[in-house]
Each structure stands twice: as C-alpha cells, then as structure tokens.
Amino acid sequence: MPKINAPTVAEHRAQQREALIGVAIDLLVNEGAAAVTPAAVGARAGLARSSVYQYFDSSAALLATITEEAFRRSNEALAGAMATAGDPVERVEAFFRESLRLGAEGAHRPAEVLMGAGLPPACQERLMELHLEQVEPFRASVREIGVPDPSLTADLIAGMLHSALSAVDRGAPLDTVTDHTLELVRRCLSPAGTVEDRPATR
Numbered sequence: 001m002p003k004i005n006a007p008t009v010a011e012h013r014a015q016q017r018e019a020l021i022g023v024a025i026d027l028l029v030n031e032g033a034a035a036v037t038p039a040a041v042g043a044r045a046g047l048a049r050s051s052v053y054q055y056f057d058s059s060a061a062l063l064a065t066i067t068e069e070a071f072r073r074s075n076e077a078l079a080g081a082m083a084t085a086g087d088p089v090e091r092v093e094a095f096f097r098e099s100l101r102l103g104a105e106g107a108h109r110p111a112e113v114l115m116g117a118g119l120p121p122a123c124q125e126r127l128m129e130l131h132l133e134q135v136e137p138f139r140a141s142v143r144e145i146g147v148p149d150p151s152l153t154a155d156l157i158a159g160m161l162h163s164a165l166s167a168v169d170r171g172a173p174l175d176t177v178t179d180h181t182l183e184l185v186r187r188c189l190s191p192a193g194t195v196e197d198r199p200a201t202r
Contacts, residue, residue: 017055020045021069024062029109036062060123063114067123070110071130074102082137088144089189093182095138096161100181103165104174145189157188 081098
C-alpha cells in the first residue's frame with residue numbers, strides 16, 4: 001500500500017486523485033486527448049495502472065473528470081473576482097481581468113483541447129453546458145447594465161475577450177492587453193456618446 005502523506009486515508013485518496021487529475025491535464029494539453037489513458041497517467045504519476053483504476057476506470061472517465069475540473073477551477077476564480085466588484089460594469093471588468101489572468105496561466109487550454117478532440121456527443125454537449133454556465137454571470141451583468149440588445153452586445157464583447165486571450169497566447173504583455181481590452185469594454189458599455197472615466201484597477 002502506498003505511503004499515506006495525509007492525516008486520514010480519505011484525505012490521502014483525495015490528494016492522490018487530485019495529483020492524477022493534474023497529470024492527466026498536463027498530458028491532455030501537451031500530447032492531446034488520445035494520450036490520456038490510465039496507463040499513461042499512472043506511468044507519469046509513478047503508480048501502477050491498477051492503482052489508477054481505483055480512481056478512474058477508463059480513459060473516458062479521465063476525460064470527463066478533466067472536463068469538469070477545467071471549468072470548476074476557473075469558475076471559482078471568476079466568481080471570487082466578480083464578488084469583490086460593485087456595479088455591473090465593474091463585474092464585467094472583473095470577469096475580463098480574471099479571464100485574461102487565467103489565460104496567461106494556461107487555464108483555458110484543457111477546454112480548448114477538449115473542444116477539438118472529437119469527443120462523443122454527450123461530452124461535447126457537457127462542454128457547451130459548462131461554457132454557458134461559466135459566461136452566464138458576465139452575460140447577466142451586461143443585461144443588468146441595460147444596454148440595447150444585451151445578448152448581441154455580450155456576444156460582441158466576448159469576441160474581444162477571445163481576441164485578447166489569443167494576443168496573450170502569442171506573447172503580448174498581459175497588463176497591456178488587459179488595459180486596452182478594458183478600455184474598449186467600457187466604451188461598449190457606456191451610454192452613446194460618452195465614455196465613463198473609470199480608474200484602472202488591478
């Protein structure tokens with residue numbers, strides 16, 4: 001039996017599972033979905049395949065867990081950032097700022113790889129559900145602002161976020177991209193003909 005590095009067996013198993021998920025995510029991002037197998041994850045983690053099967057009984061189970069985890073961790077960070085914001089515009093800014101920070105850390109890459117991995121329809125549907133759940137707080141804030149056609153406005157602003165994330169991926173400085181993006185977002189969310197002067201916050 002592996003040495004337990006936690007106060008209880010349950011905590012040890014939770015730590016072991018978390019470590020295996022981390023290895024699986026690393027394999028996914030660097031080698032693709034086909035590389036995520038219990039054998040490969042076990043080899044990378046220094047565990048026998050039979051030990052990995054105690055946590056994940058198939059490659060599909062590993063990918064399903066990665067799908068949930070990729071969004072759970074980002075969602076927690078986004079919710080925390082938005083919780084400290086005041087009005088709806090500040091909440092949108094917080095969503096963008098934290099999304100770009102997470103993007104700079106590569107947090108979006110597992111979901112991106114999974115989107116293009118040719119997963120079964122049920123997994124693809126779950127990915128879309130998770131994506132919609134993730135962006136709903138942002139879209140709700142846009143609706144609360146009261147801009148014309150809030151759904152279209154949110155779609156267009158989200159396009160700016162995707163472009164900003166791509167710029168960060170290409171090596172553009174995070175602070176510069178964030179400042180420019182938030183300036184454009186403020187313009188889009190301000191009443192026609194005005195630009196609200198908000199101090200830059202980090």
